Amino acid sequence: MGLLDRWTLEKVLEAALSQGAEFAEVYVEDSAQSTLILDDGRLEKAMTGREAGVGIRVARGDAEFFVTSDDVRPEALLEAASTAARAAAGPGVSRCARLDRNRLEPAARVEQPPLDCPRDRKAEVLRRVDRAARASDPRVKQVLVVYRDTSSRLLVANSEGLWSEEDRVYVRMAVHVVAARNGEVQTGTATWGKLQGFESLERAGPETLGGEAARQALVNLEAAPAPSGPMPVVVAGGWGGVMFHEACGHGLEADAVLKKASVYAGRLGQQVASPLVTAIDDPTIPGEWGSYAMDDEGAPARPTVLIEKGVLRGYMFNRRTARLLGHPWAANGRRQSYHYLPLPRMSNTFIAPGDSDPEEIVADTRNGFFARDLRGGQVNPATGDFVFHVSEGYMIRNGRIAEPVRGAALVGNGPEVLRRIDRVGKDLSFASGLCGKDGQSVPASCGQPTLRVSELIVGGTEQGGGRA
Amino acid sequence: MTGMGFDVEAVLRQARARGADEAELFFEATVDREFQVFGGRPESLSEVRARGLGVRVVAGGRPGFAYTTDLEVQGVLAAVEEALANARLLPPDPYLALPDPGPAGVEPDAFYSPALAGTPMERKVEMALELERMALSSDPRVRNVTRVLYSDTDRRVVVANSRGVGVEYRTSEAALQLSLVMGDGDQVQTGNGYGYARAPADLDLRGVVAQARDEASAMLGGCPVPSARVPVVFSPRAGALLLSVIARAATAEAVYKRRSFLPATPGAQVASPLVTLVDDGLLPQGHRSAPHDAEGVPCGRVEVVKEGVLASLLYDTRSGRRAGRPSTGNSRRTSFRDWPDPSSTNFYLAPGRDDPRSMVAGVEEGLYLMDLTGLSVGGANPATGDLSVAAGGRWIRRGRLERPVREVTVSGSLGELLRGVDAVGDDLQFLPLEGFWGSPSFRVKALVVSGT
Numbered sequence: 039m040g041l042l043d044r045w046t047l048e049k050v051l052e053a054a055l056s057q058g059a060e061f062a063e064v065y066v067e068d069s070a071q072s073t074l075i076l077d078d079g080r081l082e083k084a085m086t087g088r089e090a091g092v093g094i095r096v097a098r099g100d101a102e103f104f105v106t107s108d109d110v111r112p113e114a115l116l117e118a119a120s121t122a123a124r125a126a127a128g129p130g131v132s133r134c135a136r137l138d139r140n141r142l143e144p145a146a147r148v149e150q151p152p153l154d155c156p157r158d159r160k161a162e163v164l165r166r167v168d169r170a171a172r173a174s175d176p177r178v179k180q181v182l183v184v185y186r187d188t189s190s191r192l193l194v195a196n197s198e199g200l201w202s203e204e205d206r207v208y209v210r211m212a213v214h215v216v217a218a219r220n221g222e223v224q225t226g227t228a229t230w231g232k233l234q235g236f237e238s239l240e241r242a243g244p245e246t247l248g249g250e251a252a253r254q255a256l257v258n259l260e261a262a263p264a265p266s267g268p269m270p271v272v273v274a275g276g277w278g279g280v281m282f283h284e285a286c287g288h289g290l291e292a293d294a295v296l297k298k299a300s301v302y303a304g305r306l307g308q309q310v311a312s313p314l315v316t317a318i319d320d321p322t323i324p325g326e327w328g329s330y331a332m333d334d335e336g337a338p339a340r341p342t343v344l345i346e347k348g349v350l351r352g353y354m355f356n357r358r359t360a361r362l363l364g365h366p367w368a369a370n371g372r373r374q375s376y377h378y379l380p381l382p383r384m385s386n387t388f389i390a391p392g393d394s395d396p397e398e399i400v401a402d403t404r405n406g407f408f409a410r411d412l413r414g415g416q417v418n419p420a421t422g423d424f425v426f427h428v429s430e431g432y433m434i435r436n437g438r439i440a441e442p443v444r445g446a447a448l449v450g451n452g453p454e455v456l457r458r459i460d461r462v463g464k465d466l467s468f469a470s471g472l473c474g475k476d477g478q479s480v481p482a483s484c485g486q487p488t489l490r491v492s493e494l495i496v497g498g499t500e501q502g503g504g505r506a
Numbered sequence: 507m508t509g510m511g512f513d514v515e516a517v518l519r520q521a522r523a524r525g526a527d528e529a530e531l532f533f534e535a536t537v538d539r540e541f542q543v544f545g546g547r548p549e550s551l552s553e554v555r556a557r558g559l560g561v562r563v564v565a566g567g568r569p570g571f572a573y574t575t576d577l578e579v580q581g582v583l584a585a586v587e588e589a590l591a592n593a594r595l596l597p598p599d600p601y602l603a604l605p606d607p608g609p610a611g612v613e614p615d616a617f618y619s620p621a622l623a624g625t626p627m628e629r630k631v632e633m634a635l636e637l638e639r640m641a642l643s644s645d646p647r648v649r650n651v652t653r654v655l656y657s658d659t660d661r662r663v664v665v666a667n668s669r670g671v672g673v674e675y676r677t678s679e680a681a682l683q684l685s686l687v688m689g690d691g692d693q694v695q696t697g698n699g700y701g702y703a704r705a706p707a708d709l710d711l712r713g714v715v716a717q718a719r720d721e722a723s724a725m726l727g728g729c730p731v732p733s734a735r736v737p738v739v740f741s742p743r744a745g746a747l748l749l750s751v752i753a754r755a756a757t758a759e760a761v762y763k764r765r766s767f768l769p770a771t772p773g774a775q776v777a778s779p780l781v782t783l784v785d786d787g788l789l790p791q792g793h794r795s796a797p798h799d800a801e802g803v804p805c806g807r808v809e810v811v812k813e814g815v816l817a818s819l820l821y822d823t824r825s826g827r828r829a830g831r832p833s834t835g836n837s838r839r840t841s842f843r844d845w846p847d848p849s850s851t852n853f854y855l856a857p858g859r860d861d862p863r864s865m866v867a868g869v870e871e872g873l874y875l876m877d878l879t880g881l882s883v884g885g886a887n888p889a890t891g892d893l894s895v896a897a898g899g900r901w902i903r904r905g906r907l908e909r910p911v912r913e914v915t916v917s918g919s920l921g922e923l924l925r926g927v928d929a930v931g932d933d934l935q936f937l938p939l940e941g942f943w944g945s946p947s948f949r950v951k952a953l954v955v956s957g958t
Contacts, residue, residue: 074595078763082599083845084592087573088585089558104552108575125551157595180764216764216889223764223890264894266733266915266956297544299652299687358550377554416879416896420652420687420696423913425880425896447885447894447915449956476655495730497894497915497956 041066041193041203044137046112050094051134051197053119058128059096062197065334066092066110067376069190070153076164076183084157093376094118096126102358104379135199142332145339146325148207148235152187155236160185163244170248171215177259178252180216187236194336202336208481209239210470213247217255224444226254227413227429231327231470231481238325254411254430257442264431264446264498270406271448271494272399272434275467277412279484282317283387284417285424285452290344291382292359301422301453302350310350311456314392317345319354321369321385327470328385328483335371335380356382374478381476388485392462396488399461406434407496409448422452447497455491463488511577514666521586522668526563528604530667532800533559534842540657543634551627558842563589567598573843601828604801607670611797611804612788614675621705622658622678630656630706634682637711641686644719647726653685658706665802675797680706681938684714688722697722702793702938724876725898728912730957737872738916738953739865739902744875745855745945746937751881752783752920753850753943755888756810757836758825767891767920774816777924782856783811785820787835792852793942800846805835822848854944858930862947865929867905873955874900874907875916891920914957926951
C-alpha cells in the first residue's frame with residue numbers, strides 16, 4: 039500500500055520539471071504522534087496528532103527551490119509542483135525517468151506498533167517510572183516523565199527514477215528528577231530512545247530509567263562545587279559521545295565543509311586525531327535511534343568511516359553537497375519533516391572501541407576528572423571551540439573515582455581534544471538525542487567507549503577559581 | 507474567521523455534544539519563505555505553507571489535546587474525539603479553565619506589515635546578496651561568509667473557545683542572519699549578526715554586518731586567561747543571552763514546580779536595586795509580540811522585577827487561577843501542534859543610566875563578556891540557578907579593553923549574579939533568536955572566570 043501511486047508521482051514530477059528544471063523530487067509524509075507527560079505526581083498532558091503533507095523540490099544548476107503542501111490530493115500536488123517549476127524556470131527540457139520502486143530492508147522490527155497500543159498501557163509505563171524514582175529516596179521531590187512515540191510513513195520519488203518508501207516508528211522517554219535536602223536542590227536526568235516498537239520500552243525497564251535519573255540527582259545532592267582548571271579528563275561512554283558529535287561530527291557534515299565553515303575542510307587523508315581514534319557514522323544499526331533504511335532523499339542507508347586511526351577519511355553528504363564536492367554517493371540527507379529541505383546530518387555517530395580496560399583507564403590516572411554523564415553542548419564549527427555541561431562528575435584521586443562534584447563544564451577545542459585522546463576503552467555504548475541544526479531537529483544517537491583526554495579545562499563553580 | 511474549511515461554532519458545539527464541558531480551537535496558517543546566499547548566488551529557496559488546528563477540551567475537569575492538518579470536517583471531528591479520549595486518561599485538574607472573553611486587545615494587524623507580501627522575491631535576494639558583499643568587504647581580515655540566511659513569516663491565528671472568546675490576528679516578520687569567519691595568521695574567529703523587522707525594507711543591513719564584524723574582530727586571537735574571581739561587564743548581546751534563562755524561571759508554572767530559582771512570593775528582594783526586568787508582549791519591534799496570547803487573552807506589559815524586588819510572575823489562565831490572579835497574557839504555543847504553556851514573550855532588562863565605557867573604565871582587572879555558549883544545553887540551570895558557561899570576550903586591565911579571551915568558563919549562581927549588578931547601561935539592544943531578549947550593558951561585581 040503506497041502513499042501515492044506511480045501515475046500521480048510521475049505526473050507531479052513532470053509538472054515540476056515543466057519549466058526547465060533539471061531535477062525534481064517529491065517527499066511525502068503521513069505521521070502520527072502521541073505524547074504523554076507526567077509531572078508533579080500526576081499525568082498532566084495527553085496529546086495526539088496527525089500530520090500529512092508533501093514537499094516538492096526542483097533544482098537547476100546549483101540552485102534549489104522547495105515548496106510544500108498540506109493538501110495531498112492530486113490537484114493540490116500538481117498546483118504545488120507548478121509553483122516550484124516556475125521558480126526554477128529556465129531553458130532546457132528534462133523528462134522524468136520511469137520510476138523504479140526500491141525494496142529496502144527495514145531498519146527495525148516492530149512488534150508492538152505504538153498506534154495500536156492502548157493509551158492506558160502507555161500511561162501505566164509513565165506511572166511506573168514515577169513510582170520507581172520516588173521509591174528510591176525520600177529526598178526525591180519532583181519527577182517529570184516525557185513520553186513520545188512517532189509513526190511515520192515516508193515516500194521519496196525523483197525524476198531520475200528513484201522511488202523509495204519507509205515506515206519508521208520511534209519511541210522515546212526522558213526522565214528528569216529534582217532532589218532536595220535542606221533547601222539545596224539538584225537534578226538528574228535519564229533518556230532512552232529507539233527506532234523500535236513500544237515493546238522495546240517495556241523491555242528496557244521503566245523502573246530502570248526512573249531509578250537512574252533519581253540516582254543521578256542524589257549523587258549531585260552530595261556533590262561539592264567542581265573545581266576549575268586544566269586536568270586529565272576521563273569521559274564515560276553513552277552521552278560522553280556527544281562531545282565527538284558536537285565538537286567534530288558537525289564539522290564533518292559536508293555543508294560546513296563546502297562553505298569552509300569547518301576546521302576539517304580540505305583535510306582528507308591528514309592526521310586529525312590521535313591514532314587511537316576511529317570514528318564512524320552508521321545509520322544501519324538495527325533499531326538504533328538514529329537509524330533509517332533510506333535517508334530522507336531515498337538513498338539506501340550505509341555507514342561512513344569518518345576517521346580511521348586518526349586519519350580523516352570521509353564526510354557525511356546529502357545529494358546536493360555530494361554533487362558540489364564531487365562525491366560519488368550520499369546517504370545522510372535528513373529532514374525534520376516534509377516542511378524542510380534535507381541537510382547532511384549525522385545518524386548514529388560514534389568513536390569505535392579500543393583495547394583498554396575502562397577500569398584501568400581510571401586506575402592509570404593519578405589525579406583528574408571523571409565525566410560519567412554529559413548533557414548537551416555547543417560548538418563553533420569554524421573554530422572547533424566547544425563547551426559541554428557535565429551532569430554527573432567525580433574527581434579522580436590516586437587512580438580512584440573519589441567524591442562527586444557538580445556544576446562542571448568541559449571547555450576546549452575539538453581538533454585539540456581529538457589529538458589529546460590517549461586511552462580508548464573496550465566498552466562502546468550509545469545515547470539518543472534530538473540534534474538541532476538550522477532550525478531542524480532530527481533523531482541522532484552518539485556513542486563512544488570510556489576514553490581519556492590528557493588535558494582539558496574543567497570550569498567549575500568552586501569559589502576563588504581554585505585548582506584541582 | 508473564514509478560510510479554514512470548517513465552521514468554528516459548529517465544531518465547538520459538536521465538542522460539547524460529544525462530552526466536553528469546554529472546548530477551544532487554535533487555528534494557525536503560516537507561510538515561511540527562506541533562502542541562503544553563498545558565493546554571490548542564492549541557494550535553496552523555500553516557500554513552506556503550513557496550516558493546522560489544535561483542539562483543547564475540558565471534560566469532567568480533565569484537559570485533553572489533539573492536533574491535525576486535515577481540516578475537512580471529518581478530520582476536525584476526529585481530532586475532537588482524540589482530544590476527548592486523551593482527557594479521559596488524565597486526573598481532574600482543580601485549576602483548569604479556559605479564559606472568559608476579556609477586554610479587546612490591540613488591533614489585529616498591529617504587528618503585521620502588508621509590505622511583506624508586497625515585496626517580490628527578487629528584491630529579498632538582492633538584499634541578501636548585498637549583505638554578503640558588505641560582510642566580505644567589511645574588514646580585510648574577513649576570510650569567509652559562512653551564512654547569509656534570509657527568512658520571513660506571514661502568520662494568521664484564530665483562537666476561539668466555548669466561553670465566547672473569538673479572536674483573530676496576523677503577524678509578519680522578516681529576518682537576516684549573518685555568520686562570518688575572520689582570520690589572522692593561524693587564528694580564526696566567527697562573528698554573528700542578526701536583523702529583525704516586520705517587513706524586509708526595514709531590515710538594517712549595516713547594523714547586521716557591524717554586529718558580526720565587531721564580535722569577530724574583538725575576540726580574534728583569543729586565548730584562555732588564568733582562573734580568577736573578577737568583575738564581569740556583560741555586553742548587550744551576552745546580557746540578552748543570559749536573560750533567556752532568567753525568562754524561563756519567571757513563569758508561575760516554573761516556580762510552582764520548583765523549576766525556578768525565583769521565590770513564589772512577590773516582594774522578595776531578588777536582585778540589585780538597579781535591576782528592573784520587563785516582559786512586554788506588545789513591544790512594537792518584538793519577535794514574540796501579538797495582540798493576543800495562545801489562549802486568546804490580550805497581551806500586555808509585566809514588570810517581573812522592579813528595582814530589585816520580585817513584582818509579578820508570568821501567568822496563563824490556569825497558573826493565574828492557582829494564584830488567584832488574572833492571566834498576564836503569557837500563554838504560548840510554538841505552533842498549532844503544541845499544548846499551550848506559560849512562557850515569556852519579549853523579555854528584557856530595563857536600561858539604566860550608566861555609560862557602557864565608564865563601566866569598563868571602573869574595572870582594574872576583569873572580563874568584558876561578549877559571548878556565552880552552552881546556556882540552553884545545560885550550562886545554566888533555571889531550577890538551581892547554577893551557571894557555568896563557556897565565554898569569550900576581552901580582558902580588562904586598568905580600565906581598558908586588552909587582549910581577546912576565548913575558551914574560558916564563567917560560573918556562579920543566577921541569584922548571586924542578579925544581586926551583584928552594580929552598573930546598568932543606557933544601551934538596550936534586543937537579540938532575535940528563538941525568543942526575543944533584550945539587555946543593555948551591565949556589570950556584575952564578581953564572578954568566577956576559569957581558564958588555565
